[in-house]
Amino acid sequence: MTADLDPDEFRRAGYAFVDWVAEHRAALPGLPVVPPVRPGEVAAALSGPGAAFADGLLPEAPQPLATLLDEVERVVVPGSTHWQHPAFFGYFPANASLASVLGDLLSGGLGAQGMLWSTSPAATETEQVLLDGFARALGLGEAFTFPGGGGGVIQDSASSAALVALLAALQRADPRWQESGVDGRERVYVTAETHSSLTKAVRVAGMGARALRVVAAVPGTQAMSAAALADAVAADVAAGLRPVLVCATVGTTGTGAVDPVRDIAAVTAAHGAWLHVDAAWAGVAGLCPELRHVLDGAGLADSFCTDAHKWLLTAFDASLLWVRDAAALPAALSVTPEYLRNAASESGAVVDLRDWQVPLGRRFRALKLWAVVHAAGLEGLRAHLRGHVAAAVALAARVRAEPGVVLAAPPTLGLVCLRCVTADGGPDDAATRAVLERVNASGAAFVTHTVVDGRYVLRIAVGGVVTEAAHVEALWEQVRREAAAVRGPSTSSH
Template sequence: MTDRDDPEEFRALAHAVVDWIADYRAGIAAHPVQPHVEPGSVRSALAPLPEQPQPFDALLDELDRVVVPASTHWQSPSYFAYFPANASLHSLLGDMLSGGLGAQGMLWATSPACTEVEQHLMDELAAAMALPDAFTFAGGGGGTIEDSASSSALVALLAALHRANPGWIADGVRGDERVYVSAETHSSLAKAVRVAGLGARALVVVDAAPGGHALSPDALDAAMAADVAAGLRPVLVCPTIGTTATGTVDPVRRIAEVARRHGAWVHVDAAWAGVAALCPEHRALLDGVELVDSFCTDAHKWLLTAFDASLLWVRDAAALPAALSLTPEYLRNAASESGAVVDYRDWQVPLGRRFRALKLRAVVHARGLEGLRAHLRGHVALAAELERWVAADPRFELAVPRSLALLCLRVRTGRGPEEDDAATRQVMERVNASGSAFLSHAVVDGRYVIRVAIGAVTTGPEHVEALWQRLQAEAAAV
């Protein structure tokens, strides 16, 4: 071991690390998807920090002994909980290249390549998803890679606040701002309202349309009109394309038309489902997006790219810098002053930023757009097959219609809703306890449901079939 970076030492150690990752991924299906550990057990198994350098093999041994047995294996082909977290091996290689370059891409001047590769990638992806030209840099807008959809929502809200009242930066919020969501909108919007200092009263939960879970444009119009009449200011509306609980798609076009009449910013949260627009047959999901101000979807959920990589596009390239730019003297430089470059530090909350575009570019390079479409289509087809099995089994029912690769189902006991809910919970808990798969739940219309989100990188027909057989076996036992 040396006291400075040694490329030859790195070469040897990197081979060991790559071998460890490859072996872990090759054997991941043999691990229980969710570990059975007690709180504090991991910390108690870790040794104190060493005073002297240690062999790198000792760290790999600690991973095998302590970390892997206590990990939830998000990359397991039998992971069906929450939404997928696609950390494909190609994206890991891109991440390694990014880390190897060690760029700090806060300004164009600090890494021109970091900035312009990201600009190019975001414009190309906008075209591949058939987003309006207005969301590209050539069209007056542009895209950036944030760390998460939560950050995307926050910066969109800050831009909306600035547009509604440019004086808020100096004077602070006035207390009359209102943000409109549905009951199924992701909690990140409520957190963004909190972080922005608007207070809980600023968040307005709009009723769903009758007979469904989508945000009602009519109820939104009534809520916004009432607020305006009361002297309040509509600032932002957030329709969702693919809600977390049920995969519901809000009617973006009608919502945007209502919001624009009242002068509110429209931010679309399509964190999970938006990437499906790479497939022409799913582009109806984006109906009305040409009317909105910002659009977000996550590459790290269903597009084979390791966390973190949230894709955010805005119609007005000046909107985020107007709300977020602060320029101390030590950041001033000729390129920024010229106005000819993009400084991505003005498109996010942190100053510093990583070269995230490389890992996504590595994925597209390795798979091609057709490969990405095949990845998405394969999971949708598996979900459709599972949907048919559920419909044919009287012990189960779908709680809501399937949404792409997400199903919400419950157990039917024939003994009433309370018994059905208890059985559904018990079935899910028994599946998870078995280690054979990992599921999560939601409460839909007051009823407990099992969510099956198909989307792990290596999930195939055999894994979905094994899950279904396990669900059937557990349902027969309750």
């Protein structure tokens, strides 16, 4: 006997669940962004007497699905950091538009396992068509499309994209790598601002910390120096080492720094190293012609990644990875046991996307991205991006005009970094930290921090699905008030 809902039961429950999501999203502006909970409180509420998991045990008998919504309302919502709140300015955006939620519903409803073309032809080819279309819309060039000899795939995250790019780079550097493993001579080049996923990828690949080279930045910036990279690579080659991969970042997590990809590409081409461009947050800005300058040189890369689940209205997880050589990832990742063999794969006429990622199984992620494109169109996506960039530009102008507060790094797209300064203009780390803590404790907004040149910096990332200029202005007024409060009455503000 099946334990599943029948179609009529599903329809009734589905209406209730959709209504709950709609009401929750409508109520978000009135909720605190960060929950006032202590560690263990959520678990205690779920496992206490009469709760969902009383005494820590799973229920033996079926429970009405309506009670699940009750528990979510009672426990989950008050214990959640609300990433979809219009005043969420921390980390980077985690867009989960309602259109993408509906696309996820379709994906779950189909229940496809798209590991092979033969296990779901529609899942594979829809993804190919979408990724080809985005490669063109971003200006990456035809070389990153399947007809052009490359192609794209939806990974779960930019971390996974970095790992598979590294594995492909190792394979290209030494085709014997799959049998013999790394030999200790391989080197990967990053900056101090490169995402930590590259460090993790090096570990996962068994290369060890010695494989990672941190390249100096252009003086006065956080962006990689192509000259310093050239020197580091040349020194390693002279020492008998093997440059495998360089990661250039477009929009670093800390400050939004943009590495000079075109200049870096000249260095990697001279030494045969793989160039991976991590544009997880900022890459989608290339949809706007006036913002595409941040992607200058990206078309010269071997691989390029940007996340639809950060700033492109698509619910997590949906990281878009392209390669110039469609054979590169399968060469590094393909393992084919007998039970996966089939006529379509062996014909060479299809793409099996399980060979483009680490896991075997894969969801039909393309449906939620398709839903976003269907609902917004490229015009709507560009308007979404442009509105946030304009709000960040206005915020940066206010910071420049405010005594006691300065920009800590050049603003990039929707990211503004600032810090408090003392009366003589020196960094005031204690005041900056206090402002962040007071803003977050209020529940009215949420911001995060980074450290630049050893100094504490407050980051404001503008990019939420429903975040508008008014929300950014309200945050700024709160930052001004808190900065004035922690500085004391001797410092004027206007």
